[in-house]
Amino acid sequence: MTSPETASLPPAPTLRDRDRAHVWHPYGPMPGRTDPLVVRSARGVRLTLDDGRELVDGMSSWWAAVHGYRHPALDAAVTRATGAMSHVMFGGLTHDPAVTLAERLVALTPEPLEHVFLADSGSVSIEVALKMCLQYQRARDRPGRTRMMTWRGGYHGDTFGAMSVCDPEGGMHAAWSGFLPQQVFADRPPSSYDASYDEHLRAVADAHADEVAGIVVEPVVQGAGGMRFHDPRHLRALRAIADAHDLVLVFDEIATGFGRTGTLFAAEQAGVAPDVLCVGKALTGGYLTMAAALCTPAVATAISGGEAGGLMHGPTFMANPLAATVAGASIDELLRRDWAGEVAALGAGLREGLAPARDVPGVVDVRVLGGIGVVQLDHPVDVPAAQAAAEAHGVWLRPFRDLVYAMPPYVTPADDVLRIGAAMVAAARAA
Known part of the structure; x- marks a missing residue:
C-alpha cells in the first residue's frame, strides 16, 4: 500500500x-x-x-x-580481448592485436601503402593525414607549403584541421569561418565525367602549387557534405596533379572503405592509389572507435628524416587492444562472406x-x-x-x-x- x-x-x-x-x-x-x-x-x-x-x-x-x-564472431572477439588486456599505452610498447591489424590493412589496401598509424576516430585520422602532408613538405625543405587543396562539397570530420577542409559555405562548419585555416578549394566534382573539370583541377593546383602541401578528398562519394557521387576518373587527374607538384594525395575512405560503394575501397574504381589513406567507421564493425591513416614509404621516410624526427601525434588510446582485436574480427567476417x-x-x-x-x-x-x-x-x-x-x-x-x-x-x-x-x-x- x-x-x-x-x-x-x-x-x-x-x-x-x-x-x-x-x-x-x-x-x-x-x-x-x-x-x-x-x-x-x-x-x-x-x-x-x-x-x-x-x-x-x-x-x-x-x-x-x-x-x-x-554478431557472434565480434562479440567473441571482444570477450577474448578483455581476457588479455583492456588497454596499454602505445608509446614504447606494442602488442599482437595492433601489429596483426596493421598487417591486415596493408594486405587489403593498394600498394605502395605500407605503414599504418592507428588513431582514435575518423576525424583524428584526418588530422594525422594533414600533419603527414605538412611534415612531408617541411622535410623536403618547403616550409611555405602550409595549405591543403580539396574540392567543395566535402566533409572530413569535426576537429579543427578536418573542419578546415570541409565545404566552407554549404557545410556544417560555416560557424567557424575566420578561425579555421584558409584552404584551397576547387569546384564540386560533377556527377558524370567532364574533361573540363580535370582542367579546372589542374588550373587550381598550378595557381597554388608553391603554398599547397597536399590534396585531400573523399573518393567517389562525398558523404555528410551532401551524399553526392562523382566519376572515379577525376581521381586519376588528382593523382597526376599530385605527382606533377610533389603533393601528398590523401583519400578519405572513412565512410566508403570496406565495401560500401561496391568495391572494397572506392578508389579501386579509379585504379589509382593515394599517398595516404584514411579508414574508420566500418573498420571495427561499429563495436569500438578506431581509425587508421596508412601511408607510403616515401611519405614515412621523409617525415622520419625531417627536423621533428618523427610524426608528431600520439593519442592516449592509440592502438587500443580491444578495438584492434574486434577490427581484425570485423575484417575476417567481411572477407569470409x-x-x-x-x-x-x-x-x-x-x-x-x-x-x-x-x-x-x-x-x-x-x-x-x-x-x-x-x-x-x-x-x-x-x-x-x-x-x-x-x-x-x-x-x-x-x-x-x-x-x-x-x-x-x-x-x-x-x-x-x-x-x-x-x-x-x-x-x-x-x-
Whole structure:
C-alpha cells in the first residue's frame, strides 16, 4: 500500500528526463528540441526501443555497423580481448592485436601503402593525414607549403584541421569561418565525367602549387557534405596533379572503405592509389572507435628524416587492444562472406524500393550507389516529420539538410531493404 508520504513524492525522472537534464547530443542545442528515442537493445539489423517497438536500422549507426548488432564472431572477439588486456599505452610498447591489424590493412589496401598509424576516430585520422602532408613538405625543405587543396562539397570530420577542409559555405562548419585555416578549394566534382573539370583541377593546383602541401578528398562519394557521387576518373587527374607538384594525395575512405560503394575501397574504381589513406567507421564493425591513416614509404621516410624526427601525434588510446582485436574480427567476417554480393543486393533493393520516390512532389533526385540510397529534395527536410513517417514503417532513419538517405548493414534481409525504401519514400512525402 502507498503511504501518504510516498504518494506525495514526485514521480522518479525517466531516462528521457535525465537525458534532457544532462546529455548534449550531436549538432543540437542543450536541452534538445525533441526527445531522442531510447534504445534498449540491438540485435541483427533491429533496434529495440524502451516501449518494445523494433526498428530496422537504415543507418548502420552512422555507417559503421556493417555486420549488424550482436554478431557472434565480434562479440567473441571482444570477450577474448578483455581476457588479455583492456588497454596499454602505445608509446614504447606494442602488442599482437595492433601489429596483426596493421598487417591486415596493408594486405587489403593498394600498394605502395605500407605503414599504418592507428588513431582514435575518423576525424583524428584526418588530422594525422594533414600533419603527414605538412611534415612531408617541411622535410623536403618547403616550409611555405602550409595549405591543403580539396574540392567543395566535402566533409572530413569535426576537429579543427578536418573542419578546415570541409565545404566552407554549404557545410556544417560555416560557424567557424575566420578561425579555421584558409584552404584551397576547387569546384564540386560533377556527377558524370567532364574533361573540363580535370582542367579546372589542374588550373587550381598550378595557381597554388608553391603554398599547397597536399590534396585531400573523399573518393567517389562525398558523404555528410551532401551524399553526392562523382566519376572515379577525376581521381586519376588528382593523382597526376599530385605527382606533377610533389603533393601528398590523401583519400578519405572513412565512410566508403570496406565495401560500401561496391568495391572494397572506392578508389579501386579509379585504379589509382593515394599517398595516404584514411579508414574508420566500418573498420571495427561499429563495436569500438578506431581509425587508421596508412601511408607510403616515401611519405614515412621523409617525415622520419625531417627536423621533428618523427610524426608528431600520439593519442592516449592509440592502438587500443580491444578495438584492434574486434577490427581484425570485423575484417575476417567481411572477407569470409560474399560482401560484394550483399552490397549489390542492397543496391538492387534500394533501387526497387526508391522508384516511387521519383513521383513525390519536391523530390529532385533519387540515386543509389553500392549500399547507399539517397532521396534529395528541393527544400530542407522537416526532420521530425520525416523520422516519424519512417518510424511508422518500422525503420530508423536520420535525414539531414535536404536529404533522406540510407546506408543499411550489409546483412539486411531483402524484405527489410524494401521496407527501408518504403520508409524513405514516406519520409520524403512527410518532409
